[in-house]
Amino acid sequence: MNLEFSPEEIAFRDEVRTFIEENYPDHMRPKPGQGDLTREQYLAWHKVLGEKGWSTPAWPVEYGGTGWTSTQRYIWSEENARVDAIPPLPFGVAMVAPVIYTFGSQEQKDRYLPKIRSGEEWWCQGYSEPGAGSDLASLKTTAVRDGDHYILNGQKTWTTLAQHADWGFFLCRTDPDAKKPQEGISFILVDMTTPGIEVRPIITIDGGHEVNEVWLTDVRVPVENRVGEENMGWTYAKFLLAHERSGIAGVARSKRGIEKLRAIASTEIIDGEPLLEDRSFASKVSQLEIDLSALEFTELRTLAGEAQGKGPGPESSILKVKGTEIQQRLTELTLEAVGHYSHPYFRGFPEDGANEFGIGPEYSFGAAPSYFNMRKTSIYGGSNEIQRNIITKMILGL
Amino acid sequence: MDFNFTEEQSMIRDSLARLIREQYDFDTRQKVVNSDSGWRPEMWAQFAELGLLMAPFSEEDGGLGGGAVDAMVVMEEFGKGLVVEPFVPSVVCGGGFLKHAGSAAQKEEHLTAIMGGESTFAFAYAEPRGRYNLADLETTAKKDGSGYILNGHKAVVIGAPWADKLIVTARTGGDRRDAGGISVFLVDKAADGVTTRDYPTVDGRRASEVYFENVAVGADALIGAEGEALPLIEQVVDEAIAATCAEAAGAMGVAHTQTVEYSRQRKQFGTPIGKFQVLQHRMVDMFMEHEQTISMTYMATLKLGEPEVERKKAVSAAKVRIGQAGRFVGQQAIQIHGGMGMTEELAVGHYFKRLTMIDSEFGNVDHHLRRYTDLSAGEMKVAAE
Numbered sequence: 001m002n003l004e005f006s007p008e009e010i011a012f013r014d015e016v017r018t019f020i021e022e023n024y025p026d027h028m029r030p031k032p033g034q035g036d037l038t039r040e041q042y043l044a045w046h047k048v049l050g051e052k053g054w055s056t057p058a059w060p061v062e063y064g065g066t067g068w069t070s071t072q073r074y075i076w077s078e079e080n081a082r083v084d085a086i087p088p089l090p091f092g093v094a095m096v097a098p099v100i101y102t103f104g105s106q107e108q109k110d111r112y113l114p115k116i117r118s119g120e121e122w123w124c125q126g127y128s129e130p131g132a133g134s135d136l137a138s139l140k141t142t143a144v145r146d147g148d149h150y151i152l153n154g155q156k157t158w159t160t161l162a163q164h165a166d167w168g169f170f171l172c173r174t175d176p177d178a179k180k181p182q183e184g185i186s187f188i189l190v191d192m193t194t195p196g197i198e199v200r201p202i203i204t205i206d207g208g209h210e211v212n213e214v215w216l217t218d219v220r221v222p223v224e225n226r227v228g229e230e231n232m233g234w235t236y237a238k239f240l241l242a243h244e245r246s247g248i249a250g251v252a253r254s255k256r257g258i259e260k261l262r263a264i265a266s267t268e269i270i271d272g273e274p275l276l277e278d279r280s281f282a283s284k285v286s287q288l289e290i291d292l293s294a295l296e297f298t299e300l301r302t303l304a305g306e307a308q309g310k311g312p313g314p315e316s317s318i319l320k321v322k323g324t325e326i327q328q329r330l331t332e333l334t335l336e337a338v339g340h341y342s343h344p345y346f347r348g349f350p351e352d353g354a355n356e357f358g359i360g361p362e363y364s365f366g367a368a369p370s371y372f373n374m375r376k377t378s379i380y381g382g383s384n385e386i387q388r389n390i391i392t393k394m395i396l397g398l
Numbered sequence: 399m400d401f402n403f404t405e406e407q408s409m410i411r412d413s414l415a416r417l418i419r420e421q422y423d424f425d426t427r428q429k430v431v432n433s434d435s436g437w438r439p440e441m442w443a444q445f446a447e448l449g450l451l452m453a454p455f456s457e458e459d460g461g462l463g464g465g466a467v468d469a470m471v472v473m474e475e476f477g478k479g480l481v482v483e484p485f486v487p488s489v490v491c492g493g494g495f496l497k498h499a500g501s502a503a504q505k506e507e508h509l510t511a512i513m514g515g516e517s518t519f520a521f522a523y524a525e526p527r528g529r530y531n532l533a534d535l536e537t538t539a540k541k542d543g544s545g546y547i548l549n550g551h552k553a554v555v556i557g558a559p560w561a562d563k564l565i566v567t568a569r570t571g572g573d574r575r576d577a578g579g580i581s582v583f584l585v586d587k588a589a590d591g592v593t594t595r596d597y598p599t600v601d602g603r604r605a606s607e608v609y610f611e612n613v614a615v616g617a618d619a620l621i622g623a624e625g626e627a628l629p630l631i632e633q634v635v636d637e638a639i640a641a642t643c644a645e646a647a648g649a650m651g652v653a654h655t656q657t658v659e660y661s662r663q664r665k666q667f668g669t670p671i672g673k674f675q676v677l678q679h680r681m682v683d684m685f686m687e688h689e690q691t692i693s694m695t696y697m698a699t700l701k702l703g704e705p706e707v708e709r710k711k712a713v714s715a716a717k718v719r720i721g722q723a724g725r726f727v728g729q730q731a732i733q734i735h736g737g738m739g740m741t742e743e744l745a746v747g748h749y750f751k752r753l754t755m756i757d758s759e760f761g762n763v764d765h766h767l768r769r770y771t772d773l774s775a776g777e778m779k780v781a782a783e
Contacts (some may be wrong), residue, residue, distance in 0.1 A: 133736055135666035158737045204740045205747035211737075270529045272575060280764050332725075335754070340524045340554040342758055345600040359597060359607055360526070360553070368600040372751060375732045376740050383736065385676055 005071070012072055016079045023048050024083055033365035035347045036209055037086070039122070039164045046088040046119035055088050056097065056117050063101045063109065064117045070303035074252075081252035091160065092116040092123035096169045098243050099187065099236050103228035112167075112189070124162040126170030126190070126214060127237070129155060134386050136171075137181040137234065141216060143172035143188055145223070150174070150188060152196075152219040158380070162199045162212040165192045170216075175231050187233035189225040196220070204376070206369035207347040241382060242316055248381055249323030251296045257330045258289055264337045264363050275337060288329055295322045314394035317387035324377035324384065331371040338364040345369075401696065403471065406453075406464065411471050413448050418479035424745040427480055431602040437560050442483050446515030451489050455497060460510055466637060470644040470699045477648025480748055482603045484520065484557030488512055490641045492519025494634040495565050495582060499622035508563065508584065520561035520587075521638075522552035522608050523631070530761035532567070532631050534575045537610065539568040539583060546570070546620070548583065548591075548613040556759075558606035559596040562587055566610070571625050582627045583619045590614070601755040602748065629706070636713040637702055639760045643695040643720045646756050650688045650724060653731040653749040657681060660735055660746075677734055684730055687723035694719045711773050714766035721763035724753035 005013065028044040030037055049055035057073050059065030068076065080087060097116050100108055115121040132139040141154025152172055162168065168190045178184030190197070196219035202211045228236055262285065265276035275281050299319055335342050341360030347369070378384040392398050403411070421441070430438055445451055453468040455461025462468070469490055476485060489512060496509040511517030528534035537550025548568055558564065564585045572579025585592065591613035594606040622630050658681055661672030671677055698716035701709050728750035732739035739746050757763060 128737070131665075133666060134671075135668075138666070138668075203742040205732075205742055205751060207742070211740075268529070269527050271531055271534065275529075278764075280768070336758070336762060336764075339529050339758055339762075341526075343554045343556075343599040343601075343605060343755060345598045359595060368751075368754070371754070372600075372747075375729065375750075376737075378733060379736050379740065383733070385674075388676075 005075075009071055009075065013075045013079065016076060017082075019052070019054075020079055020083055020085065023052075024085060028086075029084075032362040033346050035207065035369075042086060042089060042161075042164070043119045043122070045085050049088065050118035050120075055119065056093050058094070059097065059113075059117075060101065063097075063113050070300075070307045074300065074303070077252035078255070081256040084256065088119065089122070089161070091125050091165075092121065092167075094243060095125060095240050096123050096167075096189075099169070099227055099240050102239065103187075103236050105224075107224070108189075108227065121166045122161070122164050124159050124165035124168045124192070124214075126156040126159060126168045128158045130157050133158075134383055136237070137185070139171055139173065139185070141170065141172045142176065143170075143174050143186060143221070145174075146220075148223050149220045150186075150223060150226070152188070152190070152216045152221055154216050156214040156216070157211075158202070159199070159212045159214045160210055162192070162214050163201065163209070165199075168192055168214070169227075171233055171237055174233075178231065182234040184231050185233040185237070186230050187227045187236045188221055189227065190219065190221050194219050194221065204373065206373040207345070208369070208373060210373075242313065248316075248377075249295060249299050249319040250327055251292065251299055251323070254292055254323070254326050254330055255296075257327075257334075258285065258292065260363070261285060261330065261334050261337065264334060267361065267363070268337055268339065281333075281337070284333055288326065288333065291322070291329075292326055295319070295326060298322070314390050317382075317390045320381060321378075321384045321387045327377050328371075328374050331367075331374045335367045335371040338367045342368045403467070406462065407468055407471050410448070410450060410453055410468060411475060414445075414450060414472060414475045415478075417444060417448065418475060418481065422479045422481060424480070424748075427482070427602075428748075431482060431598075435560070436598060436602075436604040437483050439560075442515050442518070445483065445485075446513070450485070451493075451515050452513035454489065455493060455509070455513060459497060459505060460513060466640060466699045466702045469637070469641045470695060473641045473644035474648040474695075477645035477650075477752075478652050480602070480649065480745075480752055484518060484560060486638050486641050486645075487521050487557035488519040488561070490638050491521035491634055492563065492565055494637050495584075495621050495630070498633060499582070499627075499630050501618075503618065504584065504621065517563055518557070518561045519563045519565060520555050520558040520606075521634075522555045522558070522564050522566045523635075524553045524555070526551060526553045530765040531575065532635060533577055533580060533628055535567060535569045535580060536574060537566065537568040539570050539581055539615075541570070542614065545614060545616045546581075546583065548585065548610040548615065550610050552608040552610075554599075554605050555594075555608050556599070556603060556605045558587070558594060558608055559604040564592075564608065565621070567627070567631055577628050579625045580627045580631065581624050582621045582631065583615055584621055585610075585613065585615055585619060599755070601751045632710070635760050636698075636709060639713050639717050640695065640698045640702055642756055642759055643691070643698055643716050646720045646724050646753060647688070647691045647695045649749050649752050649756075650691055650727045653727055653746055653753065654681070654684045654688050656746050656749070657684065657731045657734050660738070664736075671734070680730055680734065684727045687727050691720050691723045707773055707777060711770055714761075714770040714773070717761060717766040718763050718770065721757040721766070724756055728753040 025044040028041045056064050057066040057068050061067040100112055129139050143150035143152050170188050170190050171185055172188050174186040175184030196217045198215040200213040201209045266274045268275040270278050341364035344359050450472050452461040453464045457463040493512045496505055539546040539548050564587055566583045566585050569579055570581040591611045593609045596606045599605050662670050664671050694716040698713045701712035731746050732750050735746055738744055
């Protein structure tokens with residue numbers, strides 16, 4: 001066991017840092033107080049990385065992965081978080097791609113993977129339904145065979161950024177008579193421009209438009225868009241969810257968040273002194289940082305296990321639960337730090353930003369909306385209650 | 399000891415609850431919140447007509463002879479309905495300053511107008527660098543002949559866009575953060591040199607940044623004694639906190655009830671999610687937090703008239719407990735509603751937002767924990783001597 005970076009790893013870090021400094025598209029950075037990001041802002045860094053060949057480090061090398069060790073990937077996340085980089089969205093890179101390269105046909109790999117890597121095609125996830133959230137296997141959207149096509153009907157919900165998506169991966173019921181709800185589901189790739197698809201926005205409590213309902217009415221999809229075998233979709237779906245969970249810890253970003261919180265608390269004044277020198281506030285920041293260390297080393301142990309061939313297993317539920325709790329507490333403390341200026345609400349103001357209004361310090365602009373928004377993290381990707389159920393069953397054997 | 403409400407108080411509660419039920423349902427509330435003005439002056443007039451705005455004032459002052467308990471009754475109902483109209487800024491704060499320290503002429507001119515709903519007040523106390531310390535003031539009022547000249551910037555003045563009058567705290571002497579040298583002024587919002595920048599707040603109300611640039615006021619603008627206003631400010635703020643705690647109690651109760659109801663309706667794995675023990679116990683914890691919130695609200699409200707230290711400790715204790723309870727109940731209401739709780743469309747998310755923001759009004763958990771601790775330490779010292 002050893003925590004030191006080797007000289008090669010330090011050289012790698014320097015290379016990565018220099019590349020980011022020289023190539024990060026700073027002109028696409030969100031303005032303070034900006035609400036929803038634009039499609040271009042989400043994709044700007046992804047496209048640069050796609051050209052460099054660094055957009056999909058975790059993929060197998062044969063499909064365009066970088067072949068980095070887990071330490072190199074760790075360094076990569078840290079360096080990206082250092083500059084608040086907007087990372088490639090997970091729906092293509094980290095969710096559907098592993099399913100395609102693990103279970104898909106050669107044609108599917110050739111068709112989809114390069115455009116996911118380059119950022120040319122945007123993906124969304126058609127999993128949850130109004131009646132199928134935590135109990136995902138009870139999903140009702142149907143795909144009925146009609147010659148060379150499936151006809152899809154149903155409604156998906158909480159579909160993140162579907163308003164920008166070119167493609168979606170949908171879980172659909174192909175065998176309504178299957179004995180168990182987990183059986184009879186297929187994993188189908190859908191061109192979002194197909195007639196019969198309607199994307200309706202859901203506005204969340206922070207005022208943002210991140211999630212959508214996706215309505216499917218007689219949507220004709222070629223049979224060759226099914227990944228793997230018919231009725232085996234649940235296996236792929238679970239495989240994907242374990243991948244989703246392992247990326248969800250967000251350690252590097254939370255570390256950066258604590259740095260920013262400290263900067264805010266050094267500027268905020270309480271009785272003439274910086275808030276960060278207030279014992280009770282400083283203790284809360286320390287506690288958060290301690291909990292983040294515990295998460296970080298748990299993630300590093302998990303990654304080391306993966307490097308030795310153990311796939312992401314039920315342990316990834318620990319990362320999801322602890323990672324999201326930390327992200328939520330971080331926004332809670334930031335909200336607390338900004339005090340009175342957590343109240344003003346700027347969405348819908350001209351330019352959708354408050355800069356020119358000069359109301360409160362810049363760092364206060366998104367504090368309350370971020371706190372509201374981050375409540376989603378303990379709900380999505382399998383609620384934290386469901387994660388605890390997974391640990392109960394799969395690890396404790398109860 | 400008696401925890402019963404008087405007949406008048408019960409009547410106020412019932413008629414207000416009916417009015418909110420009939421004219422302040424969630425959809426209507428959202429329309430009002432998203433409208434240009436963000437409130438309904440005609441609703442305010444109805445509140446006045448029902449006598450709500452005069453309920454907490456003595457008959458001598460032209461009120462209905464009630465007090466803090468009446469304000470508590472009103473604010474609990476406001477909390478249940480997520481009412482945005484400015485009862486705390488105008489009646490509890492504006493009316494509070496006049497009631498405690500207003501001259502006969504000031505009461506005659508302004509308190510009557512507050513009670514009738516013809517005049518609306520906002521309380522400009524917070525400053526960009528003062529955090530929750532009521533004495534940490536950079537706004538100044540310099541003596542000028544018989545009157546004063548005000549300069550400064552007040553932050554996040556809740557209800558100011560709807561107000562025609564402002565209560566302003568300012569330094570007439572002493573150094574920043576000194577207990578002495580603080581005064582309170584009644585300023586016309588339309589006075590020369592007053593500028594405001596209005597904006598919505600994250601929980602559906604309206605506020606302003608208020609700037610004073612060489613604002614000249616007469617001697618009659620001073621409320622109470624010059625340079626000695628801090629105890630008065632603390633008294634009024636404690637009353638405002640007690641009323642806000644009542645609002646939190648009302649909002650928390652609805653958030654809890656809606657969550658329990660949702661857990662009955664929402665089925666996953668073939669059963670209502672309310673049947674899962676982990677959620678049952680969570681909702682029991684929410685219930686207990688709400689019950690304790692009501693208890694602490696009563697306690698703080700009933701001790702508003704006690705000697706200074708006892709009053710302050712009671713109010714801070716309530717604000718600490720309610721800040722914590724509001725956070726827990728709000729967060730869990732969202733969690734148990736799942737994705738639905740995250741939507742703008744459902745009321746529960748708006749209760750969560752209001753409960754969240756109440757913590758940072760008039761001092762958050764940390765501030766009041768510190769105040770309570772300091773007061774206790776002070777008592778120990780006195781006892782030791």
